[in-house]
């Protein structure tokens with residue numbers, strides 16, 4: 397098969413517009429964010445920023461503050477294909493996707509209805525549905541593989557079911573979270589039903605009250621009261637997952653990531669103290685004794701090494717395998733619902749909480765995980781993450797398309813589980829060998845060396 401024919405979209409039917417395969421010309425990008433992603437795109441050889449593009453967004457680069465996120469007016473329909481790659485924000489996609497014509501070669505961040513997985517209430521709804529279907533078709537034991545999200549109800553719609561459940565488990569702690577907010581906004585914990593009276597007064601208005609919009613949707617979720625603690629502190633783990641296609645499902649897992657610690661020692665005595673219970677950086681950075689230099693992060697490699705030394709390699713491998721299961725099951729739960737478009741890709745940030753038995757719990761999935769760096773190490777992680785994401789997408793057409801590992805990304809699923817190659821140069825940070833699944837979360841990340849090797853191999857494969 398010729399190089400050109402491999403990605404047909406990269407040729408134009410109109411010879412005047414024929415730019416050949418993208419690998420033969422500059423790649424034009426647009427970007428809605430100003431943070432590490434823009435540094436990566438601007439620094440990538442052969443890539444050029446489309447002039448006059450609008451940036452929205454605005455997070456921070458290093459310590460420099462920028463205006464807060466605002467949505468901008470819709471950009472006119474893209475009919476001339478003036479870009480090849482667009483790292484757009486979700487608002488832009490919502491406003492433009494339905495009226496937009498995408499050329500064969502164009503790649504854009506986000507699937508149209510990504511919220512099916514990234515809104516807290518919808519994620520649980522989809523998981524519950526697949527779980528039920530699995531139980532029906534494959535039995536109870538198989539359905540137990542969905543036991544990775546805490547019991548959750550949508551409010552106000554499931555308020556009465558929640559109350560029944562609440563009464564069966566008096567004394568346990570529940571967490572209330574607005575379904576569509578992030579960064580810990582609007583979250584609170586409670587033990588007694590009367591603790592949510594204020595919330596009910598404020599938000600849970602009867603539908604007959606025409607003066608208000610429909611009440612804000614919340615989820616109420618069983619609070620994990622026994623989190624694994626390190627140094628007395630609670631933490632959760634950020635895992636990066638790349639989906640290039642939903643049909644067939646093609647999933648990559650990034651080796652790097654981090655654990656985010658709370659700043660204050662864990663205790664169930666003060667359930668109203670967000671610095672104890674919420675591990676979001678956005679929350680923790682406001683804690684009075686927060687040290688911005690030190691931050692509250694560990695790399696996933698550091699975490700894996702620590703856990704293996706403390707709890708044993710087998711238990712830790714089992715835990716990481718359970719995280720793979722969370723990733724695959726959650727994506728399968730929306731596989732038939734997501735509008736699969738070959739132009740779209742998604743990089744999710746999974747938030748996973750470990751309990752003191754090393755069981756991972758899925759807390760939430762973000763479609764726009766923060767790409768703002770909190771320090772040098774964080775910058776390097778995110779720079780590598782995005783550079784390798786672009787390597788996986790391979791707009792330059794430098795790879796063979798058969799790679800199982802590209803830099804820090806390992807192919808976890810391609811219409812079925814991917815098995816690791818025996819000769820893969822990867823050992824977990826503790827030195828023990830990993831076998832079977834092609835999954836290396838928290839393993840040594842020798843991405844640059846690996847990239848050199850695969851590009852050389854791909855070159856010789858293509859020549860022959």
Ligand code: ADP
Nearest residue numbers: 546577578579580581618619620674675676760
């Ligand atoms: P947000 O989108 O606002 O960040 P999350 O669902 O991620 O909301 O919750 C914020 C934080 O609260 C999490 O990072 C975690 O530390 C804590 N948290 C959320 N849900 C639970 C839960 N069910 N049990 C224990 N801690 C939780």
